[in-house]
Amino acid sequence: MKYYNLKDKNEKVSFKEATIKGQGNDKGLFFPEFIPLFDKDFIANLGQFSDDEIAFRCMKDFVGDEIPEYNLRTIVSETINFEIPLKKINENIDVLELFHGPTLAFKDIGARFMSRCLSYFLKNEKRKVTVLVATSGDTGGAVANGFYKIPNVEVVILYPKNRVSKVQEQQLTALGENITSLEVSGSFDDCQDLVKMAFADENINTERLLTSANSINVARWLPQQIYYLLALKQWQQNHSEKPVISVPSGNFGNICAGILSYFRGLPVEHFVAGCNENDVVPHYLKTQKFEIKKTVATLSNAMDVGNPSNFVRILELFQHQFKDMQDAISGYAIDDEKTLRTISDVHQKFNYILEPHGAVAYAALKKFMHENPGNKGLILETAHPVKFPEAVEKATKCKVHLPATLNDLMKKDKKSVEIQPDFEELKRFLLTH
Numbered sequence: 027m028k029y030y031n032l033k034d035k036n037e038k039v040s041f042k043e044a045t046i047k048g049q050g051n052d053k054g055l056f057f058p059e060f061i062p063l064f065d066k067d068f069i070a071n072l073g074q075f076s077d078d079e080i081a082f083r084c085m086k087d088f089v090g091d092e093i094p095e096y097n098l099r100t101i102v103s104e105t106i107n108f109e110i111p112l113k114k115i116n117e118n119i120d121v122l123e124l125f126h127g128p129t130l131a132f133k134d135i136g137a138r139f140m141s142r143c144l145s146y147f148l149k150n151e152k153r154k155v156t157v158l159v160a161t162s163g164d165t166g167g168a169v170a171n172g173f174y175k176i177p178n179v180e181v182v183i184l185y186p187k188n189r190v191s192k193v194q195e196q197q198l199t200a201l202g203e204n205i206t207s208l209e210v211s212g213s214f215d216d217c218q219d220l221v222k223m224a225f226a227d228e229n230i231n232t233e234r235l236l237t238s239a240n241s242i243n244v245a246r247w248l249p250q251q252i253y254y255l256l257a258l259k260q261w262q263q264n265h266s267e268k269p270v271i272s273v274p275s276g277n278f279g280n281i282c283a284g285i286l287s288y289f290r291g292l293p294v295e296h297f298v299a300g301c302n303e304n305d306v307v308p309h310y311l312k313t314q315k316f317e318i319k320k321t322v323a324t325l326s327n328a329m330d331v332g333n334p335s336n337f338v339r340i341l342e343l344f345q346h347q348f349k350d351m352q353d354a355i356s357g358y359a360i361d362d363e364k365t366l367r368t369i370s371d372v373h374q375k376f377n378y379i380l381e382p383h384g385a386v387a388y389a390a391l392k393k394f395m396h397e398n399p400g401n402k403g404l405i406l407e408t409a410h411p412v413k414f415p416e417a418v419e420k421a422t423k424c425k426v427h428l429p430a431t432l433n434d435l436m437k438k439d440k441k442s443v444e445i446q447p448d449f450e451e452l453k454r455f456l457l458t459h
């Protein structure tokens with residue numbers, strides 16, 4: 027499989043190069059040169075296959091012979107070595123819990139796959155890679171955990187001081203070893219700007235091989251297909267109809283992976299993109315106008331994105347046919363008030379605790395079902411409620427408890443390096459460490 031640059035179709039690279047480089051010339055995203063279809067019998071009988079086998083079959087066409095079968099099987103098995111259960115909330119709505127990984131967020135899955143691929147590719151090389159990421163909270167923890175102690179990989183994470191939760195900060199700063207956290211006296215946007223400047227800086231790039239670990243990277247984007255298959259495997263046990271799948275969306279990497287698996291033959295009735303007040307895509311789906319906006323801060327902060335970077339991949343999947351896209355995806359913007367009311371309602375009526383991102387997906391799915399009666403569906407719950415305790419406790423009046431697996435982490439010392447939101451400071455750090 028080759029990958030082409032969406033901004034320059036003449037630039038074609040292997041899976042290995044796409045993983046190491048992250049993005050192409052002119053910051054273009056890489057995209058697979060063809061869509062490998064699923065075997066029909068496989069998809070109709072997912073229940074007969076182990077999760078590991080499903081994950082392997084999902085990924086093998088994208089990796090080709092660049093990683094031998096034995097190693098790829100190990101990589102995918104390690105990627106999903108925690109439970110990914112589909113649970114029933116009520117008669118019409120199930121929830122796929124994607125938060126049982128080490129950092130309690132679905133980003134663990136992409137980060138674990140990418141880090142292991144990168145490690146395989148660098149094993150016999152003298153090159154060292156620096157993974158540089160800005161985080162508003164969740165990405166950094168998943169990346170730190172996924173790349174912890176991986177040989178030949180240094181990780182540098184920038185996060186905004188005093189703007190991440192306690193659990194998130196421990197996940198970013200307590201590991202040490204090859205993980206360095208820079209605590210920036212500024213906002214998430216400052217962090218992101220600094221990272222962008224570093225990627226564009228000639229001095230830094232001659233000294234270090236930089237890559238990014240957000241969903242722009244194909245090795246983080248593509249493995250997200252796996253849990254759509256695992257959802258369908260569980261769904262098929264109790265349903266004959268196809269599900270509507272509602273995805274809490276920010277950068278649109280997650281839903282785009284789901285849509286890719288749909289194009290490969292996964293039976294899905296419809297996709298719902300649940301957004302918060304950052305509603306660029308819902309607006310586009312109504313008007314065909316893509317209007318980038320300044321980011322608004324919300325309770326579902328991992329989706330506070332004003333210019334979703336993966337949207338170009340969705341356009342490419344639909345070959346820019348607006349009508350086809352409208353037939354397959356609906357988008358809804360859910361404000362904070364509705365988000366809190368949804369957490370509260372679902373807790374009271376069904377005794378299930380959602381956190382703000384899952385609540386946005388739930389409310390969006392309800393809207394779709396109201397407009398299109400007779401459907402059944404599932405939502406993706408992308409984080410554990412304990413990562414967003416204020417909102418959850420406010421809405422449910424219940425205390426959310428830390429899972430026992432986090433006790434050790436919470437006791438560890440915080441190690442971070444404070445910097446001002448000043449590019450020269452970041453540059454000095456990257457050139458001297």
Ligand SMILES: *Cc1c(COP(=O)(O)O)cnc(C)c1O
Binds near residue numbers: 164
């Ligand atoms: C990152 C994140 C999202 C958004 O996923 P995208 O792939 O960027 O659309 C949703 N929920 C949580 C909890 C996240 O961390």
